[in-house]
Amino acid sequence: MFELSSTHHDREAYPVSRTRNTPHLRSHHLDARGSQRAGRSCASLRRIKPTQRTFQLTREYALGYYEQKRELVDIKEERPEYQEIASHVLQDVILRLKRAYDDFFRRVHNGEQPGYPRFQGRNRYDSFTYPDGAGWKLDAAARPAAKKGIVRVNLKLSKIGTVKLHLHRDIAGTIKTLTIKREGEHFYAIFTCEIGKPDPFPTSHEDVGIDLGVSHYAALSNGEFIDHPRYFRKAEKKLAAAQQALSRKKRGSRRRKKAVQRVATCHRKIANQRKDFQHKASRKLVNQYQVIVFEDLRVKNLTKAPAAKQDENGKYLPNGASAKAGLNKSILDAGWSTLTAMVSVKAAWAGRTVVFVNPFLTSQLCSGCGAVVKKDLSERWHSCSCGIELDRDTNSAKLILNLGYQQLSVGTRPTSATA
Incomplete structure (x- = not known):
């Protein structure tokens, strides 16, 4: 599955574009349980942090993104289960919450229907992200899979383990982020890649x-x-x-x-x-x-x-x-x-x-x-x-x-x- 990023419309304003490559994870039961555990912990953290944002009404200052990131150290000491999750994955949960509140206030400012950020249960939080190159590694040695045109590689995820990845096409460009997403019983690795400016098509006369x-x-x-x-x-x-x-x-x-x-x-x-x-x-x-x-x-x-x-x-x-x-x-x-x-x-x-x-x-x-x-x-x-x-x-x-x-x-x- 290949998906173009829908955020880039102006070719001149965006000399560098991003694509998303979404290969299928063929995970063993142990690996699936590790991914589910990481997802549950991220969902739990996502439920804690909005409460702190609500409490900011009684403070003299707003509890923002960087303050909440610094609190992750104390949270890990109080709740050992968070020590089993990569730090950058937890930081991305805080970033998602920040974006949710930014979007809320943007809609309020523009007079749109606001939609206050809601608490998300574990069934609603179906993905977690490594926001940079840390915490994961893609094995360069590729092996052909049973289906034609698909190759298998190993993807090592920090504090989860190694999972088998079925690549349907080569990953083009520089990988910027990695997201593990669950859809039903299936897991997918979503690579967001940065690529150069594509050449325009020949002019059509229709x-x-x-x-x-x-x-x-x-x-x-x-x-x-x-x-x-x-x-x-x-x-x-x-x-x-x-x-x-x-x-x-x-x-x-x-x-x-x-x-x-x-x-x-x-x-x-x-x-x-x-x-x-x-x-x-x-x-x-x-x-x-x-x-x-x-x-x-x-x-x-x-x-x-x-x-x-x-x-x-x-x-x-x-x-x-x-x-x-x-x-x-x-x-x-x-x-x-x-x-x-x-x-x-x-x-x-x-x-x-x-x-x-x-x-x-x-x-x-x-x-x-x-x-x-x-x-x-x-x-x-x-x-x-x-x-x-x-x-x-x-x-x-x-x-x-x-x-x-x-x-x-x-x-x-x-x-x-x-x-």
């Missing part, structure tokens, strides 16, 4: 407007469609059966733990399928088109439940909540925001341009003459008095491309583009 939808995953302005894979819908019955079996298990029992893993496995498979599809679709779009235009959709607003309706006697009337719930499920299954984020990141690396336009009336206006042609959601064909007849999603995609050109302040296709 642009595209994209209308994201439910019947088709995406309609392109050139008349092409990307089919909706509907991974969640296909796995919905299997997931429902696993969740129903989980609800019947006694809390704290071994069977319940196994049932939890089965539900997590279903969710993980759906997420991996969706992410694989989105990576491939975004790569194809970036490779082919120079200017890519999307609607600036607010998925949170699109998936709101309809307001309740009452008659004069206070009796609730049908409001289409059931149908809206099904539509919301399909919208969330599509993962539009993730696709646009992937396209934006890949475009920044390739020297492409991504534009987001206002979605107001893009489904009702004619792409040829600009007239308003009102259509119900069930109407899938656009027919205008100017003579244009085409699929309504294709019409919207053409209109989105025209709006993108207007936003770029050009009447025709721009001769050059920057990410």
Whole structure:
């Protein structure tokens, strides 16, 4: 699995970029228990430190990041279990807490919904990080694995032991951080690497407007469609059966733990399928088109439940909540925001341009003459008095491309583009 960092959009402002390589850990039972022990200790420390931040209201000064780091020495003396965890791993827990509070105050300052940092139980804290080169070592001697294209190396983790690592590709660049993450019963090593500035792609002579939808995953302005894979819908019955079996298990029992893993496995498979599809679709779009235009959709607003309706006697009337719930499920299954984020990141690396336009009336206006042609959601064909007849999603995609050109302040296709 390979993931591009979504924080770098400007090619000129970021001469050095970072990538994430996520090979699979094939850990023995003893090693898995060591990783779980480290995760539990980090989760416990993460629960202690927010309390100290709350207590700062009664102090004359704020208890910050560096003060909490210095207290780790005393904590290790009071609680010997923390001596079994690498110091830099514990320091990263304090750093994560600092970032959580920084993000909280940033949201407060910007007038956004704050979301105060919450206490995290051990089931919510599923990773720990070595923030630099200390505490781990990657064995250079690689051996071929059973599967083609995969090599096995040994990864030595401080105070945990040696685990076998399956590398799906070479680790490029300089490794900056290492994170061990647990997903269900699987462990992954995430290497964040620093690499040089990539070369831009050759200039393409094609642009595209994209209308994201439910019947088709995406309609392109050139008349092409990307089919909706509907991974969640296909796995919905299997997931429902696993969740129903989980609800019947006694809390704290071994069977319940196994049932939890089965539900997590279903969710993980759906997420991996969706992410694989989105990576491939975004790569194809970036490779082919120079200017890519999307609607600036607010998925949170699109998936709101309809307001309740009452008659004069206070009796609730049908409001289409059931149908809206099904539509919301399909919208969330599509993962539009993730696709646009992937396209934006890949475009920044390739020297492409991504534009987001206002979605107001893009489904009702004619792409040829600009007239308003009102259509119900069930109407899938656009027919205008100017003579244009085409699929309504294709019409919207053409209109989105025209709006993108207007936003770029050009009447025709721009001769050059920057990410």
